Amino acid sequence: MTRLTMAKALNAGLRRALEADPKVVLAGEDIGKLGGVFRVTEGLQKDFGEARVIDSPLAESGIIGTAVGMALRGYRPVCEIQFDGFVFPAFDQIVNQVAKMHYRSRGRVRMPMVIRIPFGGGIGAVEHHSESPETYFAHTAGLKVVACSNPVDAYWMIQQAVASDDPVVFLEPKRRYHERAEVDEQASPVPLHSATVVRPGRDLTLLAYGPMVKTCLDAAAAAAEEGRDLEVVDLRSLSPLDLATVVGSVQRTGRAVVVHEAPLNLGMGAELSARITEQCFYALEAPVLRVGGYDMPYPPSRVEDEYLPDLDRVLDAVDRSLAY
Amino acid sequence: MTRLTMAKALNAGLRRALEADPKVVLAGEDIGKLGGVFRVTEGLQKDFGEARVIDSPLAESGIIGTAVGMALRGYRPVCEIQFDGFVFPAFDQIVNQVAKMHYRSRGRVRMPMVIRIPFGGGIGAVEHHSESPETYFAHTAGLKVVACSNPVDAYWMIQQAVASDDPVVFLEPKRRYHERAEVDEQASPVPLHSATVVRPGRDLTLLAYGPMVKTCLDAAAAAAEEGRDLEVVDLRSLSPLDLATVVGSVQRTGRAVVVHEAPLNLGMGAELSARITEQCFYALEAPVLRVGGYDMPYPPSRVEDEYLPDLDRVLDAVDRSLAY
Amino acid sequence: MSDTLPDHRGPGFPSGPAEVDLVQLLTPEGERVDHPDYAFDGDDAAIAGFYRDMLLTRRVDTEATALQRQGELGLWASCLGQEAAQIGSGRALGPLDSVFPTYREHGVAWTLGVDPVNLLKLFRGVSHGSWDPIDTRFNLYTIVIGAQTLHATGYAMGLERDGLVGHGSPEKDAAVIGYLGDGATSQGDVSEAFVFASSYNAPIVFFCQNNQWAISEPIERQSRIPLYQRAAGFGFPGVRVDGNDALAVHAVTSKALERARSGSGPTLIEAYTYRMGAHTTSDDPTKYRLADELEHWRLKDPIARVRAYLERHTDTGPDWFAAIDAEADELAADVRSRCLALPDPDLAGLFDVVYADTPVHLREQRAEYEAYRDSFTEAGQDAAATGTEVAW
């Protein structure tokens, strides 16, 4: 058991992945000597060499495109995109190549690639450094998409993602990088694509992932003081969704609120709302409600706290749901 | 009144736009002498010159990125992306620049740009030539997204899109390019971002856009023979959605089925389902059902008819909805 | 606003006759010529082999065009006129080298033993990629322009990590050849591939077939100077070769591959050639280019010049040529009949190849699809029970 921040837990997970399989390579901008702008890869180039921890030229399409080639050569590349907003230059390679190569080759070639993206807001950054691009990836067949919400999951999920034979977009909630937890390196982890009920409750299901899990847990704690018993589900996997867990929860509670930072319109809340309504139509006491970013580009940081869902906005939605 | 194919209607609309405003310029691969691979720009370079109808180097990011610059210089660029699958190299410019420039400048600069994309399947093409990327754009705040479904709308909507001071992703259902209709050049068009009820009905609302409108009309005609009265709404605008029309219809019918070619997961059906459920909770007799492409990359063309929603799959969903 | 723009080409950029800086070892008339830096290292048997390769490639190409006209293929992208560029380079590959093609490298595919029917599957619409990219060392066709150049570069970086560079022998060393068109040079991905290849000194050859056209756009739209010069600005050599001269292409490619395998890094080869046909069967080149141009290039036909050489300077007789013609017809007939016999794929099987590890929702969608499909057929139940696999 070690007490680790999420950044350090990811670092430890990557280290174990590098140790476990010589075919694992890391690539990205500034991940070598600097250890990445969030220090997630700190010390890894020193210990595993420049051939395995690769500082890339400043070109995201190049990073992902060459990683496709390395994967075809039998490597398992773990690419770091420096910030969410900078994944878009690589979008073509991700959507048209990474996602489709297995399908195109009828399974003859695999794309065991991880694309790590620090995502979400709340760190007081300038434009393009606070976005939540998960919809773009979750909508793309051929990709898998996960988001960790705490150091324990971070430690295990990154290793599972590296071990996955499918390409995984791995979303790291950057504003939680410095939160700490005990990580038991001997424990046996939850499967990568399972959701977990992180707080059981009877009155309503809060669905969240990444940075919003903590927000929802805080909201549930606050609600408890008013005698409301909220269940919180950490989705963990956005594609595929672990619908069994989600539906099981909502069947019990009859109410659901989805919370994410991404803009509402076609955010993950849309898909969850549609699925839950399809599968729990008679159980629902209220429509699935969504709390998300407003439908605007991420705002300047001095006003991001107004933009991001917080405890109050979650509780407001809970009230509205319970009012049905 | 002239009887025109959709391709010719678009051509005529573009011609009127070029005539109406000297700041309108067209750019794209092969749009000059060749007139575009679908001949939508046929004859325009000859008549308006190479300075206004620009054959671009083979680089989509370059096409959109230079169009941003031209828009900053006061031009109104209309860019053609040759096929849906080739828009992704331009994705960064679209999402990070086109969509955000107005916001970034607090409205000081405008992006009156149209990005024309022939989209959807059904033409027996090879990979990347049959995709439906609308989710990627509709999820992006700052963009507007429309899809025409017939020659009359095509003629008017392209002119309205060019006249719009906001960037518009203009989706053209390529398999409908050759369908014909009478186009009245004197008529007064429906506003660009309004949906239209293209067939009124009482029992259930079919929601579609682009290529699937015809499919839904056919399904409604077939259903009518069995005594079912289906309403068909042509959404026309995917972002913003004309929710008033949609909700009005579903409030009346109590049932909705959304139909699109794009994969189900986070397709437009997800957002529509979520919104309708939020706004019509007590009116709904059944969950909003979705008929879409399966969650896989677009398949080889010999099997595309199995993949694409057709009359039977629409009617199957109608049956399921009515069975609630 | 001015209607047309003045032509402002700055001074210092006249393109001059394209042939000036071209490596050529066999003239259009079939005469061999020397070049200070490059020599063809094969014998006449090898040249005869090139002839056969090119002729068979062209015959299959013609057959495929015919099949498309008859509605049997959805599309065909002919390589007519580019046979020397493709055979000359394909035959220069060592036993460990691998290829990252565009969608037009049918001749290169031939040199690696890819069954032409497998190429046809893609254009018929039964498959997005149906040969084995690992066993053949011929990766799947890439349709998104330029994307494969990055894959090629990454693969080459992998070769170096695998210690397959610098032993001084093509049996022990490996390189990658990445094909691209002239139009592709404008794509950002291609420049990024140049940056990565140069930065990591990857064992790669970029082989650009400058066939003068990107659909309807002439090369001048993409570059106002010869394309091979692009490489120098990225820190590696570029060379322009007569792309209709199989011998020169072979010599230049061999040397560049050797350079790559030895650890000296990337090379850009510009094979100066011509797309003698339409861009694809969907295209109508009369809209944008003059017949004259085609006539001019017909005189440089890559197959004719090898035949002229063999006829004039070796003892290859008419019988041999006739035998090759017969072989070609036989091959074409075989390709045609096997193409026509191709079964349509079953959508059901595709649900299982989206991922290596298929998620529940796709299994459910497959089951839904099968149940739905079977509801239309009487025999449906049986097919579903046996779980028909994808048959492409």
Next chain:
Amino acid sequence: MSDTLPDHRGPGFPSGPAEVDLVQLLTPEGERVDHPDYAFDGDDAAIAGFYRDMLLTRRVDTEATALQRQGELGLWASCLGQEAAQIGSGRALGPLDSVFPTYREHGVAWTLGVDPVNLLKLFRGVSHGSWDPIDTRFNLYTIVIGAQTLHATGYAMGLERDGLVGHGSPEKDAAVIGYLGDGATSQGDVSEAFVFASSYNAPIVFFCQNNQWAISEPIERQSRIPLYQRAAGFGFPGVRVDGNDALAVHAVTSKALERARSGSGPTLIEAYTYRMGAHTTSDDPTKYRLADELEHWRLKDPIARVRAYLERHTDTGPDWFAAIDAEADELAADVRSRCLALPDPDLAGLFDVVYADTPVHLREQRAEYEAYRDSFTEAGQDAAATGTEVAW
């Protein structure tokens, strides 16, 4: 798999001393030198003006760094050491020319009269872009590396369409200058900008400040040959100038802008300089570079050499320098106090600037947001009633 890769730099690519092909007109010691192709066309007053510009730019930069340290800015990207590159080029602009900057061109902004407080707003987080890009001719900062080079090219294409090229006078002709970093040269967008600029012969100057670093990555990761050589492969000239020499930068930029305005097309300028500070205030350069390097470059400080020149070769006395110092302190104090006084923006106003024509759902979201916000405040109702606008 080998742990480290051998260094395989091919033959023919030694980089040699960087200074060899550098245009320089003022040595680090403050001595003027001649160059066969370039001459500085200003007088000593102009040089004194450069000194003042550079000093004020540096003073504001220092103040901004201090403000960040004190928590008043979220971030600051210092241009320390790059003042000559920025002032020399900014002062070369004609009255109709316009600028497409990255996020570090504070000195260029200064030459176009952009209020430094407006730059600070972005880094404070009250705005994504708060100066008027049209009136100032200084476009908004672009953070996505390389994207602005395409905007610059498109704008230049627009200038040509507007007939603003080729009249032989900077009063009638216009050009564009697009700034980029050394790291940016690896981005596909930058190469595409080169392709478009060359293909359309656009009136543009690409101004690359090679400050040797892209965050922690040295220039060698991006290119193994001098960057200015990149241009030739795209068909236009490149030139390397001493980026710490304001006179040389001015001369080289003036000539390139003149070339662009006259209709002779694009030029790439590589201003060879050094990022003397951290990448941004979030960065820690001790992790990846040696202090020695910084010492080496301190000797080439762009401001010191102009001061040395003015002191030795003109009659500029200590009083004048003291006056500039005082002006700088005053400016810094003013910038500081106005920065601290900046009100936070109101999210409500942002709903109205997503689009020119705001759709219903955003108006609804704004109303929801306001109602929600106001539910927390007593005075809420009033604020909502008056419809507070965005105040950045």
